Amino acid sequence: MALIELKNVVGGYGGAPILNGVDLAIAQSDIGVIVGPNGAGKSTTLKAIFGLLEVTEGEVLFDGQNIANSLPDKLVPLGLSFVPQEKNVFTSMSVNENLEMGAFVRTDDFSDTLTSVYDMFPPLKEKRHQPAGELSGGQRQMVAMGRALMSQPKLLMLDEPSAGLSPRYVLEIFEQIVKVNAAGVGILMVEQNAKQALGFASKGFVLASGQNSFTGTGKELLDDPEVAKSFLGG
Amino acid sequence: MIKRTLGLYALLVVLFAGVGFQLGAANISLLLVQSFAYALIALGLNIQWGYGGLFNFGIMGFLMVGGFAVTLVSFPVNPEFWASDGPLLLGRALLAALIGAGLIIGARFSDRIGITGRLKTVLMVISWIAAYIIYRSQIDPAAAYIEATEAGWVGGLGLHPVLGWAFGGLLAAGIAFIIGKICLGLRTDYLAIATIGISEIVRALLKNMDWLSRGTLTVSPIPWPVPLPQDYQASGVEIAQSFVYARLGFLVLVVIVLALIFFLVQRAYGGPWGRMMRAIRDNYIAAGAMGKNVTARQLEIFIFGSVLMAIGGAILVSFAQIYDPGSYQPINQTFLIWVMLIVGGAGNNWGAMFGGLLIYLAWMVSDPLAQFVFNTISTWSSDAGLGAIPDIQSRASQMRVLVLGLVITVALRYTPRGLLPEVMHRER
């Protein structure tokens, strides 16, 4: 069964809708990547799932439950987690405190999860007491991802995780995403870096003007000349 | 919108007429003069906030400056002061102030001769301290000397009150320039707090510089620009009538001044200057990117609005014939005017004026109204055996504060743009 499914979702920030009927479905084993030109509504899709904007039509089903227009703090206990593109760490709080905040909704002992996050991102271990605002871009992204993983989500959503990162960090982040998925977390991400992301995506969704234009596995989309023509740059 | 404007103003006429019948012609003419003065002040705030998006919470300060200016200019000359050493001592104090200012400016530009960084900061701090000491060394004996004389202050210049109003505008422009230079870079709610702080400083200064303003001893009677009631009485008019005639005369003058200024402001608003101001207000980043000197324009707006406020403040003091720095309260002078603008409609001159007139009427009427209500309740409660309500007088005047707070809250909830909101012009 699909972990998360969008059926004909229409929504926006209150004025004209940005999403004009988006369909999407991925399972917990998938790495789903949303690509498309600017203004297509990629980030908006993620925000619509996470209750950060108004969905006027359609359904957002998570584990069969319609979660459209729920508040974020209800969704995290259900197993969703979101890494925004910008301002995705608490700059005045230490790395460790950032991770603690990720575990806010948990009532059990989360020290095991903490250890595994540090194992996943070794550079953070020695900086655990430093304010997150003092870290480099790549390290911040690690903290952001770590924070989102602390709640042991079923579905991890990332908005342009490679934005503003140097190529080395981009590779590292993508590697971590694949590892996280292998460990059993569904991934749904938006990426500007379409070619690279589609390379390891099991499901790809191309959006344009708030609607689906192409859907398939990552490889299928990369090989499709139509997709290449429309925006991958040939 | 035009229908709405006409309708609301017609309502205003009805309200004033109704209150007039209740309170009598003499009282309503007093209320009218003050209302129009406040309408002018609200207009000033509209320029700063409605056009410029500037959050000035120091209105009280500008009113005080205007009142001070008209006092200084129109009060009769104090010959004793001019004959004494007072002017000499003040002259020395002025010299000291100039020397101090020179020191500060010199320190400011010391980077031209190569002094930078920490050393320059130290130099600046020293220059401020030195300037302060030099100024105090001259002004303290001067102040003590003047305050020891019989009149206790420098006296006025004996000129026409309307000149005093104009001087108030000028003085306010100068002060607004300084304040604007310092504060306009701050974000809105910081600007609010800074302006409150500065107006409190102004209040403290004017209240305590007895040699300049007589402070809490107050100055009166300040002359009128039109014949006084006493003048009418002297030519045989009955006392009650004399007040009405005199106040109506003053009212005519105020309305003329207001109309002139209103006309000027409306013209400016409609023209290219006004459009630029609104562009800056709505998106100052974009406006700056287009090459408009945003800071300079904002300073202009700030000064322009302050001038109007000071003239209004001067008119009020002229009318009351007494200058009492201790009587100024932030509630009465600053918050009241903000309510006028919020309720009337920011960004719309007709709205600002409407708000000024309406809210002032409500403010002045709520005291007797509250007394009436309290008295009624008191009689009822006495009859019921619970006893009368004590201190009705002072309690009723506190009602105004409560009503003002309620009006702000209700207006923010239900008519945040005001009753006569800004008219958006659509380009065809």
Add this chain to the structure above:
Amino acid sequence: MNEFIFFINNVVVSGLVLGSVYALGGIGITLVFGILRFAHFAHGDMMTMGAFVTFLLAAMLTATGIVLPIPLAIIVLPFAMLITAGLALGIDRGFYQPLRARGARPVTLLIGSIGVTLIIQGLIRLVFGTGTYSFFDEAPKVLYRVPVPLFDAQRTINFTQPQVLMVFATILVVVVLHLFLTRSKFGKAMRAMADNADLAQVSGINTKLVIRVTWIIAGSLACLAGTMLALDVTLKPDLAFNIVLPLFAAAIVGGLGQAYGAIAGGFLIGFAEVCAVFNWAILLRPFKDRFPEWFEIPNNLAIVPTEYKLTVAFVILVITLLVRPTGIFKGASS
């Protein structure tokens, strides 16, 4: 030595007391600003409201005839704090939340809080009149005089019991707040929300609950600060309205949103005020003989005349806003 004791009384003790008032009040303001992102002008009147609640409770207790060695106000204070916290929640529910729901800008919320200030003041004056009340009508204030057995001093170091309690309360609040904010999960969540409200929500933090807790803390602290102030001076309807601006000065100087900043700012401004109006010439007098003959110690070496005491806070505020708007502890900026 007498002069030095005079200095201790008028600068050290007064500074500590004034600083404590500013610190306690400033913490509430800075917390609300950090989490709710607006300048809560009505905090001063919340302090006054809290003081009156304490007064009412103490009066009710006196009416039952109980007499205790410590002022009744202290006994009823915890209850008064609870009530004031509840009132603060109600005020938010009724006045600020509707504005927030409509996406009001900080400026609009500031104006709204001014409306609340006026309503609270109006109501207090309506109910209690404009006169002054005292907590010490039944039992007088306890005054401590500490003799100083040095250098034939005749003066004593004086302070009152309420003043001791106030400094004590401030220290207690500081410690408790520190532990809360750095050790407890909820305290950290509050810091997270002050840091980045959107991310806090995305992390699953119940932002509505954090807001409620903020008002509970702000309301309780306001009651504490207001009652302490009333115990030190007198209780009247505009008790705290006059110090709203110095409170903002304390919060801004320390760095808006930083609790420690408010404490530092509070004491800084408190001491600045008392130092500025103190006549430093008095301290020079014992050394009169050490100065050469032609040097006459000036009569008055106060930096500013006493009438300008409150002005000192404003001047510090304006200077801070210009030179370093983020304050000492780098809070929110322009």
